[in-house]
Structures are given as C-alpha cells and as structure tokens.
Amino acid sequence: MSSSLKFYNTLTREKTAFQPIDADNVRMYVCGPTVYDYAHIGNARPAIVFDVLFRLLRHVYGDTHVTYARNITDVDDKINARALRDHPGLPLNDAIRLVTEKTETQYHQDIAALGCIEPTVEPRATDNIPQMVTIIERLIARGHAYVAEGEVLFDTKSMTDYGQLSKRPLDEQQAGARIAVDVHKKNPGDFVLWKLSSHNEPGWDSPWGRGRPGWHIECSAMSERYLGEVFDIHGGGLDLIFPHHENEIAQSRCAHGTHVMANVWMHNGFVQIEGRKMSKSDGNFITIHELLATETFGGRQWPGEILRLAMLMTHYREPIDFSVKRLEEAERLIAKWPAADAPDASVAPCPIVIEALGDDLNTVAAVQRLHQLAQEANADRALLPMFAASAALLGVLPKMAEVDEAVAAAIDALIGMRLEMLKAKNFAEADRIRNELSDKGIQLKDTKDAATGERVTTWEVKR
Numbered sequence: 001m002s003s004s005l006k007f008y009n010t011l012t013r014e015k016t017a018f019q020p021i022d023a024d025n026v027r028m029y030v031c032g033p034t035v036y037d038y039a040h041i042g043n044a045r046p047a048i049v050f051d052v053l054f055r056l057l058r059h060v061y062g063d064t065h066v067t068y069a070r071n072i073t074d075v076d077d078k079i080n081a082r083a084l085r086d087h088p089g090l091p092l093n094d095a096i097r098l099v100t101e102k103t104e105t106q107y108h109q110d111i112a113a114l115g116c117i118e119p120t121v122e123p124r125a126t127d128n129i130p131q132m133v134t135i136i137e138r139l140i141a142r143g144h145a146y147v148a149e150g151e152v153l154f155d156t157k158s159m160t161d162y163g164q165l166s167k168r169p170l171d172e173q174q175a176g177a178r179i180a181v182d183v184h185k186k187n188p189g190d191f192v193l194w195k196l197s198s199h200n201e202p203g204w205d206s207p208w209g210r211g212r213p214g215w216h217i218e219c220s221a222m223s224e225r226y227l228g229e230v231f232d233i234h235g236g237g238l239d240l241i242f243p244h245h246e247n248e249i250a251q252s253r254c255a256h257g258t259h260v261m262a263n264v265w266m267h268n269g270f271v272q273i274e275g276r277k278m279s280k281s282d283g284n285f286i287t288i289h290e291l292l293a294t295e296t297f298g299g300r301q302w303p304g305e306i307l308r309l310a311m312l313m314t315h316y317r318e319p320i321d322f323s324v325k326r327l328e329e330a331e332r333l334i335a336k337w338p339a340a341d342a343p344d345a346s347v348a349p350c351p352i353v354i355e356a357l358g359d360d361l362n363t364v365a366a367v368q369r370l371h372q373l374a375q376e377a378n379a380d381r382a383l384l385p386m387f388a389a390s391a392a393l394l395g396v397l398p399k400m401a402e403v404d405e406a407v408a409a410a411i412d413a414l415i416g417m418r419l420e421m422l423k424a425k426n427f428a429e430a431d432r433i434r435n436e437l438s439d440k441g442i443q444l445k446d447t448k449d450a451a452t453g454e455r456v457t458t459w460e461v462k463r
Contacts, residue, residue, distance in 0.1 A: 005060065005358045007233075008317060010241065010265040011165055015360055018264065020232050026057050026066045027231035029223040029262065031240055032122070034073040035103035036082045038287040039110055041307075041322055042237070042271040042278055048308055048395075049268045049316040049361070050235045051116040055393055056357045059349070068119040069226045071219060074100040075125050075202060075212055092200055110288040113304035115395040123222045125213070129204045131221035132213045135255045136193045136206075144254040145193055148184040150209055152194040157187050159250050165265060166242035191247055193217050216247035223261075224252065234262035238269055266361075269319045298324035306331050309396050312363040333367075337374040339398045339460045340388035349390040357393065366394060381447055381458060403461060411442055415457050418444075422455065 005018040020026040030050045033039055039047075050070075057066045079096055087095035136152055139145035144158045156162050163169065192214040197203030203210040223231065229252070236245065245265065252261040270277075273284040290296040291307060310330040314320045350373055356365035370390050377383040391397040403411075414433050421430040434444055437459070445458050 004355070005056075006360055007264055007266060008360050009263075010267050011260075018232075020061070021230065021263070023061055024065050026061050026233075027227040028054065028057065028066070028068050028233040028235065029219070029227055029231060030068070030070045030119075030234070031219060031236040031244070032070040032072050033103075033107050034076050034078060035100045035107065036076060036079040037103060038289050039107050040278065040285060040287050041273070041291060044111070044114055044288050044307065045268050045271055045311055045316075045320065046235065046237050047111045047116050048114055048311045050266075051111075051395060052312070052357065052363060052393075053233070053235070053266070053361055054117070054119070055395060056354075056361070059354070059393060060358075067121070067227060069121045069123065069223065070119040071222050072100075072104055072122060072124045073215070073218060074104070075218075076215070080201060093202060096202060106289060110292065113292050114288065114308050115304060117395075121226050123226060125218040125222070128218070128221045128225060129213065131225050132217045133194075133206050135217060135221055135224070135251060138255040139193065139251065142254060142257075144250075146186065147208055148186075150196045150211075151184070151192055152208055153185055153190045154193055154247065154250060154254075155186055156189040156191070156250065159254055162189075162250055163246065165246045165249055168242060168246075191216065191243065193251070216244055217251055219244070219248050220251040220255070220261075223248075224256070229256040230258050230260060231262050233264045233266060235266045235268075238267045241267060266316075268316045269314075271320045271322050274323045275321055298327065302327055305334060305396055305398065309334055309367070312367055312394060312396065315364050316361055333371060334396070334398060336378075337371070337391070337398050338377050338384060338387065340384055340391070343388040343392045343397070344385050347385040347389045349393045350386055353390040353393060363394065367396075370394065370396075378445070379447075381445070382450075411437065411459055415444065415459060419455065419457060 006015050007018050008015040028050070030046060033043060050068075054066065054068045057068075074096075079099055080092065083090075083092060083095035083099045087098055090098070136145060139154065140147070140152065143155075145152055145154050147153075194206060194208055194211050194213060194217075196209055196211045201212070203212050223234070234245065234248075249261045252258070272278065273286060276282060276284060278285055286297055288307075291302050292304060293301060295301060306327055307330075310322070310326050311320065313326070313330060320326075350369060352369045353366045353373075356362045356369060359365070370387070373383065373387045373390055377387040388397060414437060418430045418433040421427070421433065437444060441461055442459050443461070445460070447456050447458070448454065449456050
C-alpha cells in the first residue's frame with residue numbers, strides 16, 4: 001500500500017516520503033515515562049504528538065496493521081531515590097513497587113484525559129531483563145562492549161559512524177548514562193550497559209553479577225522484542241536525541257549488524273511555561289494532574305481537550321510557549337465547535353485534514369481546516385459526520401454530554417411545543433421556551449430540511 005505521508009527524519013535532516021517496511025504491520029516505538037513522579041506538561045507533548053501519528057497511521061493502513069509500542073521505565077536510580085524518600089520503613093523492592101504502580105496509574109489517567117488512546121503494547125523494563133542480557137552478551141561477543149570492574153560498558157570507538165543522529169563528534173560527547181560510571185572507561189564517551197547493584201539496590205542475576213541495566217539498553221531490548229531488529233518509526237522528545245537515542249542506535253545496530261535501528265526518527269520540540277524553561281527551582285514545574293484537577297495554572301482547572309488542542313496548535317517540531325493565554329485561545333476555538341457523537345466508521349475525515357497531517361504531522365493546518373469545517377457544520381448539520389471523523393483523527397472531538405432519557409424526552413417535547421408556537425406565529429411563547437431551555441444549559445439549533453424546506457430543530461448540551 002502506498003501513501004502520501006511525508007515525515008521529517010532527524011537522522012537524515014530531511015522530509016521524505018514514508019514507505020513502511022511492511023504495510024501490513026507498520027511499527028512505531030516511542031519512549032514512555034520513567035515512573036518516579038507525576039508526568040509534567042512537557043511529558044504530555046510526546047504522548048499527544050505520537051498519539052496523533054498513531055491515529056493517522058491507523059487511518060491510512062488500517063487499525064489492525066499498525067503496532068505502537070510505548071515503554072514504561074520502572075528501573076532507574078531516580079525511582080530508587082524516590083522509594084527511599086517516600087517509604088523509608090519498607091524493604092526497597094516493596095517501596096519501589098508502590099512508587100512505580102502509583103505513578104504509572106496516574107500517568108495513564110492523565111494521558112487518557114488528554115485524549116490519548118492506548119498503544120498496542122506497553123512493555124515494562126523489568127519484564128525484559130533477559131532480553132537486555134542477551135543484547136549485552138552479543139555486544140561483548142562482537143567486540144562492541146567490555147567488562148570493567150564488574151560493569152559492562154559500550155565501546156563507542158568500536159563503531160565507526162557513532163554519532164550520526166546527533167551529528168556530534170565523538171570527542172565532544174560525554175558519558176551517556178543516568179547511572180554514574182567511574183574512571184575505568186576506555187573512552188570518555190563510553191556508556192554503561194550493566195551496573196552492579198549493592199545489597200540494598202534492586203538487581204537481577206547476570207553473567208557479570210547481580211546488577212541492573214543502564215538506561216539505553218532498556219529501549220533497545222523492548223523495541224527489538226515487540227517490533228523487530230529494524231522498524232519504521234522511533235519517536236520521542238528533542239531532549240532524547242543525545243544521549244539516549246544515539247546510544248540506542250549504537251547498541252541495536254552493533255548487536256544485530258544492521259544499517260539502521262529505525263528508518264525514521266521523529267522528535268517533538270521543547271515546552272516552555274509562560275516564556276521560561278520549566279524548572280522546579282523557578283516554581284513553574286507543572287504536572288498534567290495539576291492542570292487537570294487543581295487551580296495551579298491560571299487560577300482554574302483545564303479540561304483535557306483544551307490542553308490537547310493547545311498543544312496541537314503548534315507544529316510538533318517547534319517549541320511551545322505553554323501559557324494561560326494559549327489555553328484560553330484553544331478554549332475559545334473549541335467552544336465554537338459543534339458537539340458530536342462518536343464518528344461513523346463509514347464516514348471519512350475531511351481530505352484537507354488528512355493531507356495536512358500527512359505533511360509531517362502539520363496539526364496547525366489541520367486544526368485550521370477543522371475549525372472551518374466546524375463552522376460549516378454549525379450551518380449545515382449534514383457536515384457533522386465529516387467534522388466528527390476529522391476531529392477524532394486529531395483526538396479533539398467535542399463530545400455531547402450524556403443526558404438522561406427522561407430528560408431528553410422532556411426536551412424533545414418542549415422543542416415540539418416551540419415548533420407549534422412558531423407555526424402559530426406565537427413568537428413570544430416560542431422565545432420563552434428557547435430561553436427556558438437555554439437557562440438549563442440546552443442549546444437549540446434551527447435549520448431547514450433540504451427537501452421540504454420546513455424548520456428542523458436540534459439540541460445539544462452547552463459546553
């Protein structure tokens with residue numbers, strides 16, 4: 001199956017036509033959260049961006065022909081530290097489990113509120129330790145890794161083209177591990193694959209002793225297990241290009257003897273808060289949960305669809321200035337859109353929306369066209385199904401609020417009475433009924449039947 005999709009590839013620094021390895025199984029991997037703390041608004045951006053890409057790929061190739069893997073990192077020194085801080089009286093493994101389970105549950109709730117659908121598979125790092133050990137053994141056997149003082153390190157100088165993704169010369173690079181490494185490295189840029197664990201640290205048995213994996217090897221193992229040695233798209237935030245993604249590529253290519261790890265590398269831009277870099281020390285570190293459930297930002301809570309739309313109003317590769325003004329702009333925009341039921345699977349999204357998303361996920365152009373379509377659907381309800389399908393492709397479908405059947409019947413009866421008053425030219429009573437419904441949060445919309453020319457009135461719950 002051919003498509004007109006074009007994506008910017010960080011690896012080649014070019015926007016080129018997308019050709020999947022196998023159109024019957026398009027495969028995408030995106031780095032997920034390290035579950036030691038609530039996800040912040042910067043974490044929301046890749047979740048939203050690659051959710052839109054997932055939706056687009058499913059539309060083009062079919063729901064059952066796209067595999068989206070997004071991992072959970074549940075072994076990390078930050079997790080260990082948080083577990084010791086929050087649960088000092090518990091054994092470390094029990095404390096770690098409490099931290100990771102609580103944080104993972106909150107992450108899933110937060111991104112679901114942002115309209116993100118579940119990935120095809122969501123592997124946990126701790127469920128893939130044997131796969132990591134296997135890759136490390138291959139790297140040692142092929143001369144790309146070495147054991148030093150009980151640790152296993154990747155030998156960056158063993159790979160002649162190391163650094164292709166970040167385009168950084170090897171002599172300018174620093175150790176790419178979140179776990180501290182000592183002076184026993186052969187080269188300054190060598191990074192840890194396996195780290196020894198003390199008795200009070202989580203660890204697994206391995207040929208090199210009881211230990212735990214380095215950060216980068218986790219994603220190499222999980223992507224291979226669920227997507228294969230070479231797959232179509234690897235995504236994540238711009239901050240992951242170096243060292244994480246660079247080192248993933250090095251590990252995977254050298255272990256498997258492949259030319260690439262993924263054919264296309266896509267990275268979303270940074271998120272600033274009111275024009276400043278997000279930082280706990282500056283007091284502008286904001287979690288998704290705080291935005292959704294508290295009045296931390298702008299003195300109010302923000303619905304998930306508003307947060308999502310605000311993200312999509314900037315191209316994914318550009319930086320975002322996440323501000324109250326931006327959220328208010330998104331809110332004003334979506335308030336003008338008609339509410340709609342779930343889209344009809346037989347109705348295709350607007351071709352212009354599809355075309356915009358197919359051009360390197362241009363959500364800015366897609367949202368602009370969606371807004372035009374919303375205005376058209378407000379005037380012509382026949383366009384509502386196309387609007388719903390297009391909005392669903394972006395994940396910003398304004399849903400109709402649920403209304404009790406008895407209440408709905410009463411509303412329909414009042415609308416019928418109003419129509420009779422209009423036919424009788426009793427406009428005052430007709431206006432009274434409309435105003436009464438409006439006061440109760442029910443918005444009426446009058447149109448004409450295309451065939452008979454008679455007035456047709458529909459209603460929806462005002463948002």
